[in-house]
Amino acid sequence: MGDTTVTTLEGREAAIPPPVADETGRGPLRRLRTPRRPRLWFEILLIAVSYWTYSLIRNAVPEQKSEALQNADWLWKLEHHLGIAVEESINHTVNSVTWLIVGMNYYYATLHFIITLAVLVWLYRSHPGRYAATRLVLFATTGVALIGYYLYPLAPPRLMTNTAFIDTVLVHDTWGSMASGDLKNMSNQYAAMPSMHIGWSVWSGLTIFALARTPWIRVLGLLYPTATLLVIVATANHFWLDAVGGLLCLAFGYTVARLWYGKLPHALPRRVAQPHTHPHPPTAARGRAGECPPAAAGVNAEHSSEEPNRPTEEGHPPARPRPTTHA
Helix, strand or coil: CCCEEEECHHHHHHHCCCCCCCHHHCCHHHHHHCCCCCCHHHHHHHHHHHHHHHHHHHHHCCCCHHHHHHHHHHHHHHHHHHCCCCHHHHHHHHHCCHHHHHHHHHHHHHHHHHHHHHHHHHHHHHCHHHHHHHHHHHHHHHHHHHHHHHHCCECCHHHCCCCCCCCHHHHHCCCCCCCCHHHHHHCCCCECCCCHHHHHHHHHHHHHHHHCCCHHHHHHHHHHHHHHHHHHHHCCCCCHHHHHHHHHHHHHHHHHHHHHHCCCHHHCCCCCCCCCCCCCCHHHHHCCCCCCCHHHCCCEHHHHCCCCCCCCCCCCCCCCCEEEECC
């Protein structure tokens, strides 16, 4: 026979964990700033509406051709003054390799959509606690870029009239630019500053580098925006300084997310904690038959059996202890 121990009523009450704070009493602003599990239908709708709005506003900006060409001439002179005006040489060198420049045309036309959406899906599935904050960076970056398109119309190098830049899409009859060929009427041709190819690619690359666990995938995350920079210059769609504008917009996006959430997106918890809106009822712990809370495990039967008929302070007989036999 083993020793017999019991769990007293007092011991059970002591073992009950303290209730979790009720989150429903928090202010609406604080609730909005707390990361929550994203909802698939809402995210699909939000991304679709946001991109439609972005395209609508970007293409609604007046195509101020004369001002855009003047700005391009001024920017090209500034790059000569800074000693970084090598875009024309890169454009001609890469254009001489047909398979390479054709590949870059398709890269320019497609990957900034594919990779950006793929990173969003990956965040949604694997990092739900960081998804909303990282998405906010992307949206804020894109939103401030629209202001740049409106305030500073800029012609891409391939549309300049007094230079030797080559429009690689037209020359090789490929599909790689919304402002070339049959697609030129679907997009504002003079919205080159800032470059969202750079803004989105660096956003994707930094997110992958910060959150991926596999080393070679993290390296690819850094190589992606580097390759994008080469592509936008080789295809004569952007100047170097357009890329700088894209980086400034991205810095603004990260600043917005940092101020809103109190941390950079990558520093937030990976998973979203499930909120407890109601305290645990004490009776839940009492209803578990055969369980012995640690706080009451050492209570001896002989000690608890002293004065068994003594009434409680309320005048009711005490609850009879439940013996538990340990082998």
